[in-house]
Amino acid sequence: MKLTFYGAARTVTGSAHLLEVNGHSVLFDCGLHQGKRKEAFERNRNLQIPADTLDAVLLSHAHIDHSGNLPTLVKRGFRGTIYATSATCDLCSIMLPDSGHLHEQDVEFVNKKRARLGKTPFEPLYTVDEAKAVIPYFQDVSYEEPFKVDERTEVVYHDAGHILGAAMIEVRVDGGAGARRIVYSGDVGRAAQPILRDPWPLSPNDVLIMETTYGGRRHEGAQRIEEKLLPILRKAVAQRGKIVIPSFSVGRTQHLVYILHTLWKNGELPPMPVYVDSPLSVNATEVFRRHPECYDEETLALLARREDPFGFARLAYVRDIQESKALNDRPGPMVIISASGMCEGGRVLHHLAHAIGDARNTILIIGFQAEHTLGRQLVEKRPEVKIYGERHTVRAAVETINAFSAHADQQELLDWMAGAMGRLGMVFLVHGEETQSVAFLNELTARGVKNVIIPHEGQTWDL
Numbered sequence: 049m050k051l052t053f054y055g056a057a058r059t060v061t062g063s064a065h066l067l068e069v070n071g072h073s074v075l076f077d078c079g080l081h082q083g084k085r086k087e088a089f090e091r092n093r094n095l096q097i098p099a100d101t102l103d104a105v106l107l108s109h110a111h112i113d114h115s116g117n118l119p120t121l122v123k124r125g126f127r128g129t130i131y132a133t134s135a136t137c138d139l140c141s142i143m144l145p146d147s148g149h150l151h152e153q154d155v156e157f158v159n160k161k162r163a164r165l166g167k168t169p170f171e172p173l174y175t176v177d178e179a180k181a182v183i184p185y186f187q188d189v190s191y192e193e194p195f196k197v198d199e200r201t202e203v204v205y206h207d208a209g210h211i212l213g214a215a216m217i218e219v220r221v222d223g224g225a226g227a228r229r230i231v232y233s234g235d236v237g238r239a240a241q242p243i244l245r246d247p248w249p250l251s252p253n254d255v256l257i258m259e260t261t262y263g264g265r266r267h268e269g270a271q272r273i274e275e276k277l278l279p280i281l282r283k284a285v286a287q288r289g290k291i292v293i294p295s296f297s298v299g300r301t302q303h304l305v306y307i308l309h310t311l312w313k314n315g316e317l318p319p320m321p322v323y324v325d326s327p328l329s330v331n332a333t334e335v336f337r338r339h340p341e342c343y344d345e346e347t348l349a350l351l352a353r354r355e356d357p358f359g360f361a362r363l364a365y366v367r368d369i370q371e372s373k374a375l376n377d378r379p380g381p382m383v384i385i386s387a388s389g390m391c392e393g394g395r396v397l398h399h400l401a402h403a404i405g406d407a408r409n410t411i412l413i414i415g416f417q418a419e420h421t422l423g424r425q426l427v428e429k430r431p432e433v434k435i436y437g438e439r440h441t442v443r444a445a446v447e448t449i450n451a452f453s454a455h456a457d458q459q460e461l462l463d464w465m466a467g468a469m470g471r472l473g474m475v476f477l478v479h480g481e482e483t484q485s486v487a488f489l490n491e492l493t494a495r496g497v498k499n500v501i502i503p504h505e506g507q508t509w510d511l
């Protein structure tokens with residue numbers, strides 16, 4: 049049995065880990081490397097995975113850093129099966145073409161420059177059509193229902209509690225009592241999150257490949273999101289200001305809507321309209337509605353009472369671009385939830401450009417902002433930022449709520465694996481910046497866990 053790490057090794061993006069066993073090869077995830085544009089582009093394009101001999105992809109969830117390089121894999125000759133939960137298949141069918149669209153836009157911009165310099169144009173990493181070409185390879189699977197990828201290899205998907213459809217993947221080689229068990233954590237979610245069921249508690253295994261995004265960190269204290277959110281909403285109403293919330297379309301937006309819904313239901317939501325303004329967010333929310341099999345009991349109870357977890361009287365979904373622009377001229381108070389989550393593109397940019405210069409307005413950051421992004425500059429309270437190439441003085445208040453994370457923190461990771469502690473074989477720590485993985489390795493070592501490894505990209509292990 050061999051394991052090779054093609055991505056998310058000592059970093060957080062580009063998840064792809066190849067398992068070779070009994071003459072078959074399966075790939076856990078095929079994510080996009082993200083970061084500095086040129087470097088990421090080269091790494092994504094120069095995919096090292098032997099695509100044409102690969103039998104299957106076991107996809108943990110739809111986030112682009114886990115699924116976003118599947119189109120390149122298919123372009124390189126992959127003709128096997130991509131196994132994923134039904135919700136993940138549906139999310140990928142909107143997210144991959146959206147990603148293709150962004151890649152097309154990306155080169156369009158660079159190619160304009162290159163054309164002026166008389167240089168040959170770049171090809172996009174993949175196009176919308178190439179992204180759509182991936183969809184027929186998907187095969188949907190159900191949580192807790194074992195299936196075979198070959199005669200000797202059985203796979204089970206477990207709840208990850210991370211985003212809709214997210215799974216932890218257990219592979220049992222050679223079945224029966226003597227089976228070797230390999231577990232890939234995907235992204236480990238958090239217990240007691242709204243909408244989704246809690247993560248499956250880890251069971252003993254021979255090989256564990258686990259994420260360590262927050263391997264060295266603890267999330268903000270137990271302060272409820274609502275306690276931080278309400279004063280911001282009230283202030284906006286008092287000042288007739290706008291609140292612009294850059295938000296990831298899948299997961300984060302629905303989580304926020306769920307909380308606003310609860311406030312509204314309890315009569316606590318100050319009188320102001322709420323707009324979700326992003327076509328991808330609107331489409332993703334429809335996918336959420338179609339997959340009650342992923343919901344926790346609380347959300348199912350809402351449905352049973354014929355309440356809509358993703359809607360309420362004061363909330364409007366905006367699909368039309370003219371309607372989106374019309375919000376610019378409408379006076380506050382209002383809440384605008386828009387994408388992209390790190391302010392790197394999308395409609396949130398025109399909302400920011402209009403709102404940023406007015407001290408009555410608030411920009412509310414609710415997600416991780418990577419280095420070099422506009423979102424990060426806002427979090428860092430830069431006095432001036434560039435939007436669409438134009439300088440804007442930041443007069444709006446910038447607030448941050450960190451409690452939305454969909455990733456387990458250090459303690460939550462340890463809690464997740466508590467039942468398997470002492471009965472682990474090899475443990476590979478992936479999907480974390482080096483400092484985070486090292487911190488987690490130290491925690492495990494202190495608890496007597498042996499054979500903990502932080503692999504480097506391209507490394508192969510014979511097991």
Ligand SMILES: [Zn+2]
Pocket residue numbers: 109111114210235
């Ligand atoms: Zn994820």
